[in-house]
Amino acid sequence: MSIIEEPKIAEIPKVVEISGRTRVLGILAHPTEHVKAPPGINRIAMMRGKDAVMVPLNVAPADLDGFVASLRVLKSFDGAIVTVPHKQSIIRLCDEVSPQALAVGAANVVRREADGRLVGDQLDGIGFVEGLRGQGIEVRGRSVYLVGAGGAANAVAFALAEAGITKLTLANRTVDKIETLAAKLRTAYPAIDVAIGSVDPRGHDLVVNGTTLGMNVTDPLPLDASLLEPNMIVAEVIMEPEITPLLQAARDVGCRIHLGRHMLDHQLQLMANFLGL
Incomplete structure (x- = not known):
């Protein structure tokens, strides 16, 4: 019979100790199995010496209003990251939102103030651009297909x-949704050539999938991957799976690929700051 040795203390992973003073953070999603932020936020909390923990909050869209109302009276709650499918719906449930979140029409982080007020902000886009820069990809002057x-x-x-x-x-x-987005962009950035496209990504330096298509194995591709060209950079916002069918198709063509996790990596510090860590 083999003897199983007890692990040495130094080999046991450090566990966050939950106390009566622990501040609670959440990641609000439905479902939550794919979320990647909690380990990173919890590591930041430990590194900064904060008694706080982030947990998944799996809330169906039909229950969102009632759940968010309950957060106002949860005095140990400091805020949450907000992801699919709640980023747009959360806006109307906040007491205050940043100009960026208003322009985008979605928030991906919400902070609870001491008086129960909820403040929303939008860090997705900033995190995405910084993620590109972190990998040596500068977007200034580029032509982008999104x-x-x-x-x-x-x-x-x-x-x-x-x-x-x-x-x-x-x-x-759904074309009407991008027509609305295009109109907002043309007003805010008149110097940029904003066009409505099809499934054909040709003629662009950077191709970005900003949809959830690719999270499930049965999803169709978000664009016609047969038209990708080797000189393109193809980027994802999806984090799970790391290599989506689109990224695999792009890699097969010879494109440079950019993973969704790079966006999260650069958002985490910004989110932690916003949530008071």
Whole structure:
């Protein structure tokens, strides 16, 4: 019979000790199995010496209003990261939102003030652009093709415009949504050539999937991958799976690929600051 040795104390992973003083943070999503932020936020809390912990909050859209109302009276709650499918709905439930969140029409982080007021902000787009820069990709002067019209795609579009791209082609299954986004971008950034596109990404330096297509194995591709060209950079906002079908198709063509986790890596510090860590 083999003897199983007890692990040495130094080998046992450090566990966050929950006390009666621990501040609670959440990641608000539905479902929550794919979320990646809690480990990173919890590491930041430990590094900064904060008695706080982030936990998943799996809330269905039909229950969102009632749940958010309860957060106002949860005195140990400091705030949450907000992700699919709640980024747009959360705006109307906040007492105050940043100009960036208002422009985008979505918030991805909410802070609870001491008096119970909820303040929303939008850090998706900033995190995406900084993630590109962190990998040595500068977007200024680039031509970009962006698929999607949801909260993440809106945030990425505004951040890319702010970062100095010269052309932005928007594509989405529901055309009226991207027409609304295009109109907002043309008003805010008149120097940028904003166009409505199709599933054809040709003629662009950077191709971005700003949709959730690729999270499930049965999802169709968000664009016509057969038209990708080797000189393109193809980027994702999806973090799980790390290599989506689109990124695999791009890699097969010879494109440079950019992972969704780079956006999260650069958002975490910003989110931690916003949530008071």
